Amino acid sequence: MPAKTKTNTKKTPAAQIMPQEEISTREMILRRSLELINAKGMVDFRIDTLATSLGLSPGNITYHFSRKEDICAALWEQYLEEYGQVVRSLTTLLDIKQLYLLNRINIHLNYKYRGVVVFRSADLGAIKRDQQAGRVNEDEHFAMARRAMQLLKQNGYIDKNATEEIIEGTHIYHYIMTRWSINFAYQAYTPEEVEAKLDYLALMSLHALYPTLSQKGRDEFAEVLAKVSAGNLLGEKR
Amino acid sequence: MSTQVKTEKKKPQETDAAVQPKRKRGRPRKTDKTAGEKSPRGVKSEAARKTRLAAKRAGTSTRDLIIASANEIINRTGVVDFRIETLAQSLSLSPGNITYHFPKKEDIIAAIWEEYIAVMRDTTAEMITPLLDIKQLFLYFRTAAAKAIGYAGVTTYYFGDMGALLRENETFRRQIQRGRELIFASYDTLEKNGYMKPIENPEIKELTFDSQMAMLRWWINHALTKYPEQDLPMVMDKYIALSLLQLIPFLTESGRRQFASIVNLIK
Secondary structure, three states, X not given: OOHHHHHOOOOOHHHXXXXXXXXXXXXXXXXXXXXXXXHHOOOOOOHHHHHHHHOOOHHHHHHHOOOHHHHHHHHHHHHHHHHHHHHHOOOOOOOHHHHHXXXXXXXXXXXXXXXXXXXXXXXXXXXXXHHHOOOXXXXXXXXXHHHHHHHHHHOOOEXXXXXXXXXXXXXXXXXXXXXXXXXXXXXXXXXXXXXXXXXXXXXXXXXXXXXXXXHHHHHHHHHHHHHHHOOOOOOOOO | OOOOOOOOOHHHHHHHHHXXXXXOOOOOOOOOOOOOOOOOOOOOOHHHHHHHHHHHXXXXXXXXXXXXXXXXXXXXXXXXXXOHHHHHHXXXXXXXXXXXXXXXXXXXXXXXXHHHHHHHXXXXXXXXXXXXXXXXXXXXXXXXXXXXXXXXXXXXXXXXXXXXHHHOHHHHHHHHHHHHHHHHHHHHHHHHOOOEOOOOOXXXXXXXXXXXXXXXXXXXXXXXXXXXXXXXXXXXXXXXHHHHHOOHHHEOHHHHHHHHXXXXXXX
């Protein structure tokens, strides 16, 4: 194993085109962990099971990650890294349709990392340890939702009569929906249905803004709604 | 999890375990009704003895006592760090006495979950009446939220662990279906009572329900990323008012007045 790849903590495009043997042990651990956590959840996820399924010794894994929570934190970092792309596509051109597309990327990412994403801030002990370790939990998400709100306001998509308070409340609502609509999906639909519902979930996040939208905003929302509920977002007949 | 860093709380318990008398061999006595009356085994702390005496007077069984005390601990530590030994120590019971009632910690967690579901069901039945207005709807959501705070450790786990979500998927879908019927009926009543206009578009109606439901279920998770868990009751009202925000486009003038007065009272 080349020493370089071991210290390579972030997933880079280069890592993806590398042949299988070149993937660092750390990367291998993270990939398999995500599969296991997606299937069984964080609480039932065991380092022993992970080691067996990779044909490694548990010691080899604890060399990279001393506790399973560290694996969870590393996957969360990876998720945030990918999520950063969403944040960077927020521009002054933002309109309702663009925000829908950003929410859609976000929900697909949430789905990919579902085991980790649904669990963040689900265990009181883990939350406390995160806070003690000074790990910021969700700030990047939160900042994005707020910025989206400001840009929409600048561009005339927010109702002129909405008070600062209502706008702030709407922003929190939107954030909570982008963050937890995936959890909602696993309660409202069968696990098999969830993947087909991702477009709807992106709409649900967007809908959090509905009460505060201007007429122009509501018209665009109606357009998105019509396309999503026709199940024809990709322009192909299903 | 064996490699996990133990908190300092764990230490005294190890010495306790050494002092603890051996449990009698064979099947433990039936404890159902007489549970509180039998002489307690194990090391007795004065506080724990009092708790149990109070429970005995109130006619609470050991089982209920275990559930209540476990819930209290989980609300502080979360389910991952929750240990039967810690629980046994806090109740001055032997771990064997607890595993007689609940063989695994998962069984205790499941029992707390059952209790939470029952509590939520009762809340629902009492609060939605034909007199419904926006203030009452707020109070109903608020009561449900206040009760949910009492089970925060277990509910955040059930609402946030993929394993739990998948295992309980059927229960959740039933709950959400019940919730949908209830909320849609509430929209109708509010309309009849002149606080709401009908939501004509069925898709918007479904979206409105979905987002109200999601807010009422996951506000605790969001709040916990911002505030320590003992502050939950203080910040609750803000989130509950937010869940009503979704109704604003459909409120009549008197509905809006009630919403505004709720917002003013919270401030």
